[in-house]
Amino acid sequence: MGSAGEFEKGRRAVGRTLRLRAPAKVNLHLEVLRQRHDGYHDIETILQAVRIFDRVAVTLVEQYPGGEPRIELAVSGSGDVPKGAANLCWQAARHFCRETGSSGRLAIDLTKNIPVAAGLGGGSSDAAAVLKACNDLFGTKLDDAELEHLAAPLGADVPFFVRGGTAMGRGIGTELTSLPRISRCQFLIVKPAMHLKTQDVYGDLKMGLTVNSAKANIGVVGPLLTRFPQRSWPGFNRLEEVVLPSQPAIQRLVHRLRELAPIAMLSGSGAAAYAAFAVDDDLSEVVAEFAEAGLYVEVVGPHPSGVELEVGSS
């Protein structure tokens, strides 16, 4: 432990800001394999980053040689997210500092665009953006594999957003393998005005001793992804078994999406669902249909990477 004098000596005004964009994700496949003793579930999932972005600006106002960081968080944009220490941005900043021995005064400015508690991974992506920004601002120089490792305790989807693109997730979703990228596809993402808590959805699964087998063989899935969504796709979302019967609005939505496209399912634990279309399909009429019914609707392409610096931010 250094004395107060040494602490003062080690302070350094920095004032540098990094601006990142944090993409959403959809699950192209989600099988729940088994319930674990720690309450989590082992899953097999295929994650796809998509081009709906939260904006995250992180300023390192002052760097300290140690001690707890001071974190200020400002939140704007759509959706109701926690403003203080419960926000995943805040937690990511503190986690980064504790794990790397860095400290300082950080100002985080979060602009939400990704619908909240929708199964689109917004909070996890924001957390990954903060980790990436801190790594740069503190000059920690962790590589992406180290950042993914650091990200896992913050949430099962956080490592994916460090990597992005298209990836298989195993274990609780944090053991990632990159897959061939999808390029010629557009996703129609629709969400009714309701929030579902991931924990509650998994809790309602009541798997007991049920053990499902892994179904996604990378050797089979890889070639299918290169043609996605042109060929039949074996992916499904096991969580539909609990969400659809208990949420009629989501059930109606998923059924309607399946009338429109062969690949359509709930994303993560919902409440958002999506349908995949060829890149040149005209979706203006279906977008109008959902918008007129008062649902959130976006048409977005796949994003080939994860969280990334905004152009011109350095």
Ligand code: ATP
């Ligand atoms: P997951 O499947 O990881 O639970 P999700 O995609 O369904 O996530 P998120 O939008 O990430 O949903 O929100 C999950 C919960 O996390 C919400 O209850 C929200 O209040 C909380 N949360 C904390 N920080 C954030 C953040 N920066 N953005 C969104 N939600 C946040």
